[in-house]
Amino acid sequence: MITGAPVGQYVYVVKEDSSAELRVVQVARTEGAQTVIAGGLKPGETVVVDGASRVLPGSKVSAKSPDAVKAPDAKPADKAPEKS
Numbered sequence: 001m002i003t004g005a006p007v008g009q010y011v012y013v014v015k016e017d018s019s020a021e022l023r024v025v026q027v028a029r030t031e032g033a034q035t036v037i038a039g040g041l042k043p044g045e046t047v048v049v050d051g052a053s054r055v056l057p058g059s060k061v062s063a064k065s066p067d068a069v070k071a072p073d074a075k076p077a078d079k080a081p082e083k084s
Contacts, residue, residue: 007022007024008024008025009024009025009026009027010022010023010024010025011023011025011037011040011041011047011048011052012047012048012052012055012057012061013041013045013046013047013048014045014046014047014048014061014063018060018061018062018063019058019059019060019061020048020055020056020057020058020059020060020061021057021058022057023040023041024040025037025038025039025040025041026038026039026040046063048061
Protein backbone atom coordinates (compact mmCIF):
# COMPACT_ATOMS: atom_id res chain seq x y z
CA MET A 1 0.00 0.00 0.00
CA ILE A 2 1.49 3.32 -1.06
CA THR A 3 0.92 6.20 1.32
CA GLY A 4 1.62 9.90 0.93
CA ALA A 5 3.18 12.15 3.56
CA PRO A 6 5.39 15.25 3.77
CA VAL A 7 8.39 12.97 3.03
CA GLY A 8 6.74 11.87 -0.23
CA GLN A 9 5.11 8.60 -1.21
CA TYR A 10 6.21 5.66 0.90
CA VAL A 11 5.68 2.00 1.71
CA TYR A 12 6.63 -0.19 4.66
CA VAL A 13 9.28 -2.79 3.85
CA VAL A 14 9.57 -5.91 6.05
CA LYS A 15 13.16 -6.29 7.24
CA GLU A 16 14.90 -9.59 8.07
CA ASP A 17 14.05 -9.20 11.78
CA SER A 18 10.32 -8.90 10.83
CA SER A 19 10.21 -5.19 11.67
CA ALA A 20 8.70 -2.58 9.37
CA GLU A 21 10.86 0.11 7.80
CA LEU A 22 9.37 3.23 6.19
CA ARG A 23 10.81 3.57 2.68
CA VAL A 24 10.25 6.54 0.37
CA VAL A 25 9.50 5.34 -3.17
CA GLN A 26 9.20 6.91 -6.58
CA VAL A 27 6.00 6.02 -8.41
CA ALA A 28 6.18 5.71 -12.20
CA ARG A 29 2.44 5.35 -12.76
CA THR A 30 -0.79 3.99 -11.30
CA GLU A 31 -3.60 2.27 -13.18
CA GLY A 32 -6.56 1.26 -11.03
CA ALA A 33 -5.22 -0.78 -8.10
CA GLN A 34 -1.85 -1.44 -9.78
CA THR A 35 1.16 0.81 -9.16
CA VAL A 36 4.55 0.69 -10.86
CA ILE A 37 7.43 1.63 -8.53
CA ALA A 38 10.33 3.31 -10.35
CA GLY A 39 12.70 3.55 -7.39
CA GLY A 40 13.18 3.01 -3.68
CA LEU A 41 12.76 -0.78 -3.57
CA LYS A 42 15.09 -3.67 -4.30
CA PRO A 43 14.00 -6.86 -6.09
CA GLY A 44 12.65 -9.45 -3.66
CA GLU A 45 11.80 -7.06 -0.82
CA THR A 46 8.53 -7.70 0.98
CA VAL A 47 6.15 -4.74 1.21
CA VAL A 48 3.23 -4.38 3.65
CA VAL A 49 0.05 -4.31 1.55
CA ASP A 50 -2.65 -4.92 4.17
CA GLY A 51 -2.93 -3.04 7.44
CA ALA A 52 -0.25 -0.48 6.59
CA SER A 53 -2.31 2.26 8.26
CA ARG A 54 -1.73 0.48 11.61
CA VAL A 55 2.04 0.03 11.16
CA LEU A 56 4.69 2.28 12.66
CA PRO A 57 8.40 2.23 11.81
CA GLY A 58 10.03 -0.56 13.85
CA SER A 59 6.74 -2.42 14.44
CA LYS A 60 6.95 -6.20 14.26
CA VAL A 61 4.90 -7.59 11.38
CA SER A 62 4.21 -11.06 10.04
CA ALA A 63 4.14 -11.88 6.36
CA LYS A 64 1.40 -14.08 4.94
CA SER A 65 1.13 -15.43 1.45
CA PRO A 66 -1.97 -14.36 -0.51
CA ASP A 67 -3.15 -17.98 -0.44
CA ALA A 68 -3.11 -18.02 3.39
CA VAL A 69 -5.42 -15.01 3.67
CA LYS A 70 -9.12 -15.85 3.71
CA ALA A 71 -12.08 -13.51 3.80
CA PRO A 72 -13.59 -13.43 7.32
CA ASP A 73 -17.03 -14.56 6.17
CA ALA A 74 -15.77 -17.20 3.71
CA LYS A 75 -17.24 -20.68 4.06
CA PRO A 76 -15.57 -23.88 2.89
CA ALA A 77 -16.65 -24.72 -0.66
CA ASP A 78 -17.37 -28.36 0.16
CA LYS A 79 -19.99 -27.60 2.85
CA ALA A 80 -23.51 -26.58 2.02
CA PRO A 81 -25.30 -24.17 4.36
CA GLU A 82 -27.28 -25.93 7.08
CA LYS A 83 -31.06 -25.90 6.71
CA SER A 84 -33.25 -24.83 9.64
